[in-house]
Amino acid sequence: MWLVVMFDLPVIERAERKAATAFRNDLLDMGFEMSQFSVYVRFCSGPAQVENYCNRIEKFLPEGGKVSILQFTDKQYERIISYKGAAKQAAQKPPDQYDLF
Amino acid sequence: MIGRIVEIADDKRHLFLHRGFMVVQASDGERKELGQVPIDDIAAVIANAHGISYTNSLLVALAERGTPFVMCGANHNAAGMLITVDGNYNQAKRFDAQIAATKPTHKRLWAEIVKSKLQQQAAVLEAVGQNATPLNALAQKVKSGDPDNLEAQGARKYWTMLFGNDFRRDQNSGDMNALLNYGYTVVRACTARAVIAAGLHPTISLFHSNANNAMRLVDDLMEPFRPMIDLKVWQLVQHGETDVTPSSKRALVHVLYDDMQTNVGATPVMACIQKLATSLAQVYLGERDKLDLPLQGLPLDLASSFLDE
Numbered sequence: 053m054w055l056v057v058m059f060d061l062p063v064i065e066r067a068e069r070k071a072a073t074a075f076r077n078d079l080l081d082m083g084f085e086m087s088q089f090s091v092y093v094r095f096c097s098g099p100a101q102v103e104n105y106c107n108r109i110e111k112f113l114p115e116g117g118k119v120s121i122l123q124f125t126d127k128q129y130e131r132i133i134s135y136k137g138a139a140k141q142a143a144q145k146p147p148d149q150y151d152l153f
Numbered sequence: 154m155i156g157r158i159v160e161i162a163d164d165k166r167h168l169f170l171h172r173g174f175m176v177v178q179a180s181d182g183e184r185k186e187l188g189q190v191p192i193d194d195i196a197a198v199i200a201n202a203h204g205i206s207y208t209n210s211l212l213v214a215l216a217e218r219g220t221p222f223v224m225c226g227a228n229h230n231a232a233g234m235l236i237t238v239d240g241n242y243n244q245a246k247r248f249d250a251q252i253a254a255t256k257p258t259h260k261r262l263w264a265e266i267v268k269s270k271l272q273q274q275a276a277v278l279e280a281v282g283q284n285a286t287p288l289n290a291l292a293q294k295v296k297s298g299d300p301d302n303l304e305a306q307g308a309r310k311y312w313t314m315l316f317g318n319d320f321r322r323d324q325n326s327g328d329m330n331a332l333l334n335y336g337y338t339v340v341r342a343c344t345a346r347a348v349i350a351a352g353l354h355p356t357i358s359l360f361h362s363n364a365n366n367a368m369r370l371v372d373d374l375m376e377p378f379r380p381m382i383d384l385k386v387w388q389l390v391q392h393g394e395t396d397v398t399p400s401s402k403r404a405l406v407h408v409l410y411d412d413m414q415t416n417v418g419a420t421p422v423m424a425c426i427q428k429l430a431t432s433l434a435q436v437y438l439g440e441r442d443k444l445d446l447p448l449q450g451l452p453l454d455l456a457s458s459f460l461d462e
Binding site: 077080081082083084085094095147148149150151152153 | 157158159160161162163166171172173174177187188189190191192193194399402403406407409410
């Protein structure tokens with residue numbers, strides 16, 4: 053399962069910018085990676101984990117602005133078509149359970 | 154949750170924490186970022202090379218999550234492990250219960266573990282087409298505390314039946330032994346994490362009594378899972394893979410994610426290890442009588458991989 057968090061937050065006032073940065077950092081602390089500006093993604097191993105992260109995001113929501121959490125199955129996520137410039141990007145697979153560096 | 158195993162196998166690596174991620178950089182040249190892993194998803198970090206550097210904040214973040222950081226020697230054996238001192242919210246109560254447990258309790262629990270190990274060894278022999286009857290017979294005869302040392306008797310038969318008469322289990326030789334060392338190191342790291350997370354002290358053992366071993370309980374509890382690694386090593390050797398390579402390591406790590414049969418259905422080996430440690434804490438606290446051990450038989454994927462051959 054993949055979670056995609058999309059948000060539009062007000063950044064006019066200094067306090068608003070601070071709140072927006074804090075929300076962004078909260079997402080990073082939870083292990084969400086930036087996919088694009090204001091779009092963050094994370095792989096979850098099951099429904100329990102999805103619920104856990106949704107609850108945690110709810111706690112960090114900033115005042116004002118709009119936040120949407122989308123859920124994708126691995127298959128749906130693989131079928132996303134992405135371009136960088138004019139070049140088509142490879143499909144993204146779920147992370148392997150063994151990482152070798 | 155079943156976490157990811159991250160291994161650092163190259164000398165020129167620098168690891169550090171950035172927000173919720175462990176970031177891996179190449180430490181030579183221009184410090185290129187090689188990848189990042191969400192730190193909450195990591196089950197264990199295995200440092201299996203010599204020139205690795207890491208920041209203190211990374212080690213703190215791993216310890217805070219109860220994630221072991223394992224340092225391996227040249228023979229792929231764990232030389233040391235960094236784990237948290239604060240693994241469970243009522244750890245103190247559980248330590249007390251663990252220390253107060255009587256000798257008969259420890260002996261009875263050790264018999265359960267030996268029986269389970271012999272059963273799993275028998276299942277492995279069956280899978281490779283050997284006669285499993287002697288080990289199944291031994292499993293039936295295990296008495297409290299294993300006074301006849303059936304574990305050792307079983308091992309003598311088992312190793313020669315599995316790997317032939319010439320095989321010697323030797324932690325410092327290469328070939329199959331190195332593969333076994335590596336597989337056991339991974340299982341040991343997972344077991345250590347499970348023991349700590351269950352609020353148990355890793356040194357207070359059921360059976361292992363080496364005064365220099367700080368992980369005696371871990372070595373007790375991982376026994377029933379060793380045969381899973383043995384079988385995978387056997388398979389690798391059949392396919393001509395006798396060296397510790399990235400692909401053989403990947404195969405060994407993946408054993409942890411294979412499903413074993415339990416009372417509540419198919420459960421990954423890693424989760425079975427966690428259930429065993431938790432059940433031991435519950436026995437100490439008087440909440441249950443028996444350990445939660447997997448049923449006899451092979452993980453489904455391991456067993457089915459024989460059908461392809």
